[in-house]
Amino acid sequence: MSHGLLFLLALTGELIAIASQNGSIYLFRVSRDGFSYKKSNKIRGAQPLMQLDWSSDSSFLQTVTADYDLSYCTYMQRSERFEYVVSLRFEYLFSGDVKSLSPEKSPIAMKDVKWYTHNATVGFMVSGMWNNRFYPMTSIISTASRSAAHDLLVSGDTDGYIRYPCINPKAEYNEEKVYSGTVACARFLFNDRNVVTVGGTDASLMLWQLVEE
Template sequence: MDSETREVYSMHTDGGEPIQVARFSPDGGFLALGSRDNNIYVYQVSEEARKYSRVGRCSGHSSFITHLDWSADSQFLQSNSGDYELLYWNASLCRQITQSSELRDVEWASNTCTLTFNTIGIWPEGADGTDVNQSERSHDARLLATADDFGKVKLYSYPAAYPKSLCHTYGGHSSHVTNVGFLHDDSRLISTGGRDTSVMQWMLV
């Protein structure tokens, strides 16, 4: 839909459950949709984002999709699900890559998935998998921010690849933090609250 004229460019229906997460590929050529029906739907984007053609469905998760990330070259996806799986996909073929070692040198355009080899250190001891709601890597790939159920925003050096990685912890929200994201120039971090429905800006100095 055009945000100004409200013209509807395209309408599609996939599955019978809500879409949980949507991510455009870095080159703008694909759109990946993670659904609560456990599948990821991939669309090819053309005609200046006016036309969306379904490429296929990535099927393999046993629970709903929670997070998605594209590789920097727009060829691969990594995804998390509600039962704490981490799976990898060839996006254009919608085929699961079962040997994670094949992607060891892949550069990821983002790191919103909370369960990856680069985010092992964000999980506190005894965590049940639901404590960290979101992670986000800065655009310069130096920092990793997280939002958790304890009302805290945490800042790590990226990657946080070792257990109990050191971090700076910041408070401000009165309940769980649902999301975090860096501005395009990494000058500020934006966090959103759950029950307190607040949006906060954090200056990076």
């Protein structure tokens, strides 16, 4: 496996998915309270994977590539293998606006899937942060994270801005400019009271606290 891996444990604690920069997803079965990992399966891809999420029932994975292609695959428990469900391509104008969504298969079945985490920067549930009416989209969103309570969404973009809007495109938001370039990663901590962000080029690590205004 190449460098640049994404590790994500399923809600059940029995499976761990590893997304690689070579486009492949590796599935490992976890045992002995997390001390033992056995490779179960692998699904090959062609594009570097940037984000990865498990569904709440551990039946589906969603991934986002470096080209902002969103793919869903289902985990077949009996055979312990993956199968692709649908792949979507989000095409962007230079302004960053969503131009079109071209499904290879019908994606409607995936719209109501409940996700244990939501780190994907594109998808049905996070479309509001791409076309929020209160700010011009002149950059590309590079990272996102949904809170555990499912009521907040933090995002970072390629110009170094950090926002935590909700899913509604009409929602107001808080914004900070603290990075000189791309925000590489932003994540809520377990209590939803803090957010950790990492810069891409300046590599600075920051801890944020959410406070009531």
